[in-house]
Amino acid sequence: MALLKREEWQGFVRDVDWSYRYVDDEAVYPEWHSGTGKVPREAWQAWEESYKVSYPEYVATQREKEAAAYAVKAALQRSATWDGLTEGWKSATKMHFGGVALAEFTGVLAELKMARFGLAGAWRNMAVFGQLDELRHAAITTFFGHEFIAKDPQYDWTQKTFHTNNWVAIALRNLFDAMMTASNVVDIALQLPLVFETGFTNLQFVALAADALAAGDVNFANMISSIQTDEARHSQQGGPTLEILVEHDPVRAQWVVDKAFWGSARALSALTGPAMDYYTPLEHRKQSYREFMEEWIIDQFVRTVEQYGLKKPWYWDEFLRGLDIWHHGLHMGLWFWRPTIWWRPMAAVSPDERAWLVEKYPNWEKIYGDKWDVIIDNVNSNNIEATLPETLPWLCSTCHLPACNATQSRDGTWRVRDVQLTYDGRIYHFCTNGCRQIFWKDRDNVNHETLIDRFLAGQIQPMDVGGILGYMGLTPDVMGDDPDYEAWTKDYAGRPAEGIASAVQS
Amino acid sequence: MTAEPGAEDLAPQLVPLNAIFATDFVQILVPVTTANTMREVAAAVAYHVEGKRVRALPYDKVVIYHGERLPAEMTVAAAGIKPLDHITVEYDTPEGS
Numbered sequence: 001m002a003l004l005k006r007e008e009w010q011g012f013v014r015d016v017d018w019s020y021r022y023v024d025d026e027a028v029y030p031e032w033h034s035g036t037g038k039v040p041r042e043a044w045q046a047w048e049e050s051y052k053v054s055y056p057e058y059v060a061t062q063r064e065k066e067a068a069a070y071a072v073k074a075a076l077q078r079s080a081t082w083d084g085l086t087e088g089w090k091s092a093t094k095m096h097f098g099g100v101a102l103a104e105f106t107g108v109l110a111e112l113k114m115a116r117f118g119l120a121g122a123w124r125n126m127a128v129f130g131q132l133d134e135l136r137h138a139a140i141t142t143f144f145g146h147e148f149i150a151k152d153p154q155y156d157w158t159q160k161t162f163h164t165n166n167w168v169a170i171a172l173r174n175l176f177d178a179m180m181t182a183s184n185v186v187d188i189a190l191q192l193p194l195v196f197e198t199g200f201t202n203l204q205f206v207a208l209a210a211d212a213l214a215a216g217d218v219n220f221a222n223m224i225s226s227i228q229t230d231e232a233r234h235s236q237q238g239g240p241t242l243e244i245l246v247e248h249d250p251v252r253a254q255w256v257v258d259k260a261f262w263g264s265a266r267a268l269s270a271l272t273g274p275a276m277d278y279y280t281p282l283e284h285r286k287q288s289y290r291e292f293m294e295e296w297i298i299d300q301f302v303r304t305v306e307q308y309g310l311k312k313p314w315y316w317d318e319f320l321r322g323l324d325i326w327h328h329g330l331h332m333g334l335w336f337w338r339p340t341i342w343w344r345p346m347a348a349v350s351p352d353e354r355a356w357l358v359e360k361y362p363n364w365e366k367i368y369g370d371k372w373d374v375i376i377d378n379v380n381s382n383n384i385e386a387t388l389p390e391t392l393p394w395l396c397s398t399c400h401l402p403a404c405n406a407t408q409s410r411d412g413t414w415r416v417r418d419v420q421l422t423y424d425g426r427i428y429h430f431c432t433n434g435c436r437q438i439f440w441k442d443r444d445n446v447n448h449e450t451l452i453d454r455f456l457a458g459q460i461q462p463m464d465v466g467g468i469l470g471y472m473g474l475t476p477d478v479m480g481d482d483p484d485y486e487a488w489t490k491d492y493a494g495r496p497a498e499g500i501a502s503a504v505q506s
Numbered sequence: 507m508t509a510e511p512g513a514e515d516l517a518p519q520l521v522p523l524n525a526i527f528a529t530d531f532v533q534i535l536v537p538v539t540t541a542n543t544m545r546e547v548a549a550a551v552a553y554h555v556e557g558k559r560v561r562a563l564p565y566d567k568v569v570i571y572h573g574e575r576l577p578a579e580m581t582v583a584a585a586g587i588k589p590l591d592h593i594t595v596e597y598d599t600p601e602g603s
Binding site for chain 1: 533534554556558563588592
């Protein structure tokens with residue numbers, strides 16, 4: 001007997017919704033998990049993925065991917081490739097392992113939620129594959145990072161990061177919990193597959209893979225490329241969900257998409273921006289972070305929202321201006337507060353590197369050059385102490401990242417300005433107007449306390465730098481430090497230096 | 507009947523502030539007390555930035571709160587600066603410099 005073609009049986013086995021006789025629909029698909037809102041229940045039956053796959057096909061393909069990824073890893077394990085990588089590139093991978101490994105596991109939870117509470121059989125079916133994907137991503141990322149612990153204890157943060165109260169971990173937990181754990185499945189499908197996986201994982205997985213290959217890290221490129229091949233399939237849960245939501249509740253669709261895009265852009269500006277524009281060796285940089293954002297995120301995002309009848313987000317101009325600002329400020333913050341991170345950030349501001357930055361970001365010297373020059377002069381005066389923090393940067397009450405976004409005055413000068421609001425008798429500070437607006441609209445939802453909130457509430461003891469580092473789980477063997485001060489300061493040695501810390505204190 | 511104690515009679519209270527020093531790139535947490543003068547507040551903020559990220563200039567520093575320049579001898583309590591308030595500290599540069 002000939003086998004049926006897939007299209008002849010797939011609908012039958014996939015669309016398994018039936019009418020309940022013993023319970024009502026709300027008991028099976030409660031609103032707080034399923035989130036149909038203003039969308040009529042029956043409208044979800046139109047949910048249809050464009051790229052179909054059966055379970056045997058899925059397993060066969062995934063098996064091949066796994067075998068290929070691990071074969072490359074096994075071959076490279078015997079080589080000395082890792083030893084030849086630059087410290088800057090290693091830092092980019094440490095950031096990735098720590099920031100991503102367990103976020104992938106949160107992705108498992110989000111996909112499982114859609115597999116259970118998704119409002120159409122086709123959707124739930126696709127989410128089952130999605131959760132298997134995410135489980136593979138959590139496993140492969142943890143395993144690949146784990147290999148290097150014996151060589152460098154900072155790689156222990158592959159698994160450890162999200163179990164600590166490190167400020168980067170708090171910022172990412174805040175984003176991913178809102179996007180994946182706390183939302184109903186309709187909002188998850190818009191936030192995770194549509195916004196984050198269709199757009200931003202391209203940046204981290206495709207663009208960074210190119211930098212990895214250029215930097216000679218074939219193993220890392222191999223791992224993230226293997227992961228990315230799954231995204232194209234399960235990320236398609238976003239489109240059909242958005243299509244149905246837009247038809248019945250375009251205001252909600254616009255808000256959820258806008259908010260997820262903003263939160264993703266803020267997080268990636270901390271995670272990917274410094275890796276691309278500073279940690280990747282100059283000769284291996286393919287494009288600037290801004291160029292990658294324009295190519296991989298902005299064009300595609302605008303096409304997607306317009307295709308579904310949505311508008312560009314209300315904050316669009318502020319976001320575009322931020323492409324020249326956000327990640328440069330965060331890079332300086334990560335570097336200055338380097339004892340608080342689990343990698344070794346390269347300052348990467350030698351004359352050649354600065355020339356590249358100015359070519360890519362014409363205002364860079366005007367906004368950041370003077371601050372780096374003071375830091376350089378302190379390093380060249382052997383006053384490293386003056387380049388280390390003695391207080392906390394202020395952390396935004398929405399994105400939990402340092403409030404370090406300069407804006408231009410009418411007279412042309414660049415200044416960091418306070419963005420605040422008072423709610424329920426308390427003042428909150430934000431890094432941007434976008435973060436302020438999101439906080440205001442979501443103000444009655446539960447929000448994580450920032451590290452500043454925790455510090456001021458007395459949760460961190462003793463209330464000093466040592467207490468803060470201990471609270472964040474940092475031990476002397478993993479605390480970040482610049483791997484090579486001389487590399488970016490030597491060309492400035494011997495120049496006259498006025499107004500630096502040693503001069504002030506003498 | 508005794509009068510209610512004024513702010514100056516109370517033991518100094520901790521006032522954590524959100525502060526920016528001049529052209530620095532980031533807002534920072536700076537704890538001061540209700541008894542500190544603006545001169546002391548400016549110095550406390552400058553301590554973390556001046557000569558470390560912003561080149562030191564040979565001018566006095568002034569605290570700006572709600573757009574107003576506050577006198578150097580005014581205390582935090584007298585200025586009405588509360589915990590979590592935002593201040594900026596600027597160099598009091600001469601005209602035309």
